[in-house]
Amino acid sequence: MQMTSSQQRLSPMAPEASVGYGWIAPLANIALERGIDVSHILYCLGIEPHQLRHTAARLTPRQAREFWRLSVAHLGDKLVGLQVGEHMDLKLFPGIGTAVAHASDLGHAIELMSELASCISTDLEIVSELQYGRWLVRIRSTAQPTALCYERFAMIACIMKLARTQTVFPVVPREVHFRGTLHSDPVAISERLRVPLLTDKDDDVLVFDQADQYVSFKHANQETSVFGECVARYFLSRLPLPATFCEQVRQKINLVMERTDAKLSVVAQESGISLRTLQRRLDMESCSYASLLEEVKRHFLTQLLLKTDAPISRISNLLHFSEPSSLTRACVRWFGVSPMNYRKQLRREAA
Secondary structure, X not given: OXXXXXXXXXXXXXXXXXXXXXXXXXXXXXXXXXXXXXHHHHHHOOOOHHHHHOOOOOOOHHXXXXXXXXXXXXXXXXXXXXXXXXXXXXXXXXXXXXHXXXXXXXXXXXXXXXXXXXXXXXXXXXXXXXXXXXXXXXEEEOOOOOOOHHHHHHHHHHHHHHHHHOEOOOOOOOEEEEEOOOOOOHHHXXXXXXXXXXXXXXXXXXXXXXXXXXXXXOOOOXXXXXXXXXXXXXXXXXXXXXXXXXXXXXXXXXXXXOOOOOOHHHHHHHHOOOHHHHHHHHHHXXXXXXXXXXXXXHHHHHHHHHHOOOOHHHHHHHOOOOOHHHHHHHHHHHHOOXXXXXXXXXXXXXX
């Protein structure tokens, strides 16, 4: 199904919508406006394009994160991150939008924002601190400097929008620090932010005046905010724990294998990190890429043998073996029998 600019834009976020919708919709809308087809990315994640035109769509945090990563890489424009942040609806899950909108002041709202950072990405965290009369809002990332720049830009823009539109008078940071070097024009990004942008810093930081954290919100209401926060924390408690790096790579292999051979170089590229970094982080968790790839292939082989009647030659191609005999040797090594006999065994057990 093609997603083009002629199609209806996605609806605004509704209170009952699930985690992920408000994160995916702005990015999908930007793609629609540019006439870019992202339906193949949705398909890889098990999302039907028509789901995104229903505010009650049920999407998981993993689907939201992966759609974000793959789509921004496809769009290839760092300004996309800023655009998404400027349009992003805070109601990523029930409660948080109410809690933030009725926060007592900007500092309180940023505290609540730090709660939703983990929904957007397992690699992001928001930390506030005071330093020499300034209030620093840090957006930290455990990934490589360039890997999550789109997500970090989106979070910066979202916080700036919050400070500019929800407070009793507009609050604008003195400057923004960006971790790493921007290969695209930093002047254009600074103009979009409308504040000075300094690069090659240790973290992404919004630098406010110390007094800015106490600027009241237009719709401050303690009881409503507390209620919203309780609802948000309830939903947060139901989210799965952040995946280990090993699990993130396993999920990436799953996605890549549905389209092409999941070579280490391909997975590293789509993860936005170097080969050396990917291997080093796997080593830190005592995990090898070869074992992960083998595990994913074993799972796919079992499902294909159990649920389809595809010939072994076809399955060999789908799993990117060089030839059917290679698949047969692998199956014997993993399960002790040939693929045909393993299929019979699986179906007897399922009967």
